[in-house]
Amino acid sequence: MRTLKFMMAASAVMVAGTASAQTQLSLWYHGAGNETEAAILNSIIDDFNASQSDYAVAIESFPQESYNDSIIAAAVSGSLPDIIDVDGPIMPNWAWAGYMQPLELSDGAVDNFLPGALGYHNGELYSVGLWDAAVAVFARKSVLEGAGIRIPTLDSPWSKDEFSGAIDALAATGDYDYPFDLGMAWGGEWYCYAFCPLLESFGGELIDSSAGYQNAEGALNGDAAVAFGDYFQNLFQNGMIPGTNQDGADRDRGFLDGKYAMQWNGNWAALPAVEAFGDDMLFLPAPDFGNGNKIGSASWQFGVSASSQNVAGASAFIEFAMQDRYLADFTAGIGLIPATAGAAAMTENYAPGGAMEIFFDLSNEQGVLRSPTPAYLVATGEFEKAFRAIADGGDVQAALDEAVDAIDSDIEANSGYGMN
Template sequence: MEEQSMQFRRIPQWIIVCLLIGAALIAGCSTPNQSAQPAAESAAEPATETTAPQAAPQESSAETTGKVQLGLWTHSAGNPDELAVIQEWVNRYNASQDQYEITIEAFPQASYNDSVAAAAVAGSLPCIIDLDAPTVPNFAWSGYIQPLPLTEADVAEMGVLSADVGRYNGQIYSLGQFDVALNIFARKSVLEQYGIRVPTLDEPWTKDEFMAALDALKASGEFEYPLDVNAGYTGEWWAYAYSPWLQSFGGDLIDRSTYLTAEGVLNGPEAVAFGEWFQSLFSEGYAPATPADDQGFLQGRIALWYTGSWAAQTVVDAYGDDALFLPPPDFGHGPKIGAGSWQMGVTTNCSPEATPGAVEFVISTMSPENIALMSEASSLIPTTRAAAALTEDYKPGGRFEIFYDMAERFAVVRPETPGYLTISNQFEQALLKIRDGGNVQDALDDAVDAINQDIEDNGGYGFK
């Protein structure tokens, strides 16, 4: 998509592209895989001919029940376990009161993205939608979702992980019930064999330790590569997975004090140091630049695997008690991981009569019992400690408790700006150039110029 086509307050292509790229690879309901990449690429084409499904008027009352009818759209049609949980949430809410009745329309993920984008433009969105965390600010800026009547004190009292609250310009727009955590999968036996310390959350690997570990594994000759970072993935994976490393070096994707420039944070000395290190992973043979697949670690061909906790069960199935879940290294400013998955919000298409019920339902999904129900069905991280305590995997002593701890301690939300699509896209383009041997400073400068131009073209995205 050409950046020039993005005009202030007009974003149909932006929504489509961001939803599609984000949904495919962000921490969410499905594991990134390279076979899915061509679909994500083709989905970025303009979808001007997409027809929005006709949503029933949200303020209408059912003749048989007398209740105000609320529609809910979800992307979960292709995930029966997840959809069953959402249906149970709805059943519980409908039975808890006699004023509102929610009905679900579930879409396969690909058609959901197009449908939401087209319906937003056509003004036919239902009252409640689920949406990917990085898209929340743009939906809010464009006037398609409304702020929830919640304060930061309210969400703190709920105990929600901060990165799973959708925010824009000082207001809260959505709430997330699950997330994932980036980590390094390893095998205990391999680290022991090569005298490599097992890092902990309190004592992660330093940059020097991490590189020493990679050197030892490389020198062993036992592996094709010491590390797999999924560099064959495309789209949102690059910002989601690699910007936390940039942040650990001391840089960032944008100056978060203003959200009006990337100058100095994405192309300053810290960012350049990150870029040079990132380039060395490939130029010095530590990681494959264009892997044929993401099975190297699972097949024993690669020693370490940097990816999301969505793969934890697969790793356990492959290696049992030998599997390790390690925090990312500390490159100088603490370990960092990406965060934010699917969340629920209320649209501006929801009538004044229906909105209180929609808000009440969204908040009800955040009860410990409802969050735990989703975690048990999906194996994803519950977003409150109280909910985690109700699950087998994330309770104290649970086999995946470490992922909750990582999300709580290390998560950095992707920039909460309507301009995030351009930021993500430009960061990916810069890192692809860097991966392939390009000049680090030039690649980052080009990204900064494009990001800053986009911000200017869109009037500051509401931050001026």
């Protein structure tokens, strides 16, 4: 009922707002069902509304699963709110399609922000994240040492052979259902977020950046991409990684319960792991498969809708929310990586010496953007479909070719998405 109470409070604000000639700003958020997140965001909104008399922000929460659908329906019908939140890699599509307009922030407002938290399209800043996210190899020191595996560092990550050796060694212990877990249970955006950077480390790419993001041919189905597909398909087929039929609850609990020796997971899942294993817990950088160790960057960010008449007010709210203390609140509440070093210092886990400090460095040093082009919207779905097919034992080259054809047809049908 918390949300309902808040809605009543929000409508009360609206009534009060009309009386004092405040401008109403609506804000849509993807976190319905997550009480902690809602509480933090609500406190920011309350503070903002109390801090000035020109604008009053009211929030509406949506379930994440259907959030993008709701935005698209609203864009089709011209009923977008003033402020929206948007998943980083989707932003270029929404900017291109005309759902969003550039932010009007004061000079230097984003100077200290992690690059992954800033959403640029065609050279303009459209969105800012209060946090970033990072994935890491979750592992336990005692387990790795017990199996005689070197503990990698950012400067010296595992090579491909070392990574394969580690998996074989952990499998050989016979203590685990699976030596490694990629989280195949999580559908949707997780696939490209978690695996496209690994593809890049192999030397492939989702969409060819060197050709101005005009095609996927050669990038997603070239030799490097096929090598990537073959490598992971082998791991699936040898029973090293749970496949696409993994249950969501196993994904959440498997590592903590000792079913999986290691796990490819995000910092949002780090807090329970630290609580479970304490000092034994390790968050390791991505392996270097030949072209550097990479992870995906850019998480959910705030932007202004194209139909908003109040870009100044909306930008003012976003800038207000960008204060270190709010960034720190989100971090404390849901474990995300604060977007500035200043905010990181204010938190227990990300401050120097904190249990999750490593994530700040992982994000800063390994983070790569998923192909920042409007074509990403279709490409990510096709990548997911192809990677599922690979995990399910399908022909790697054929799966990648099929994805490439779909992506390239889509780019052509959209006249290059204005990227040239």
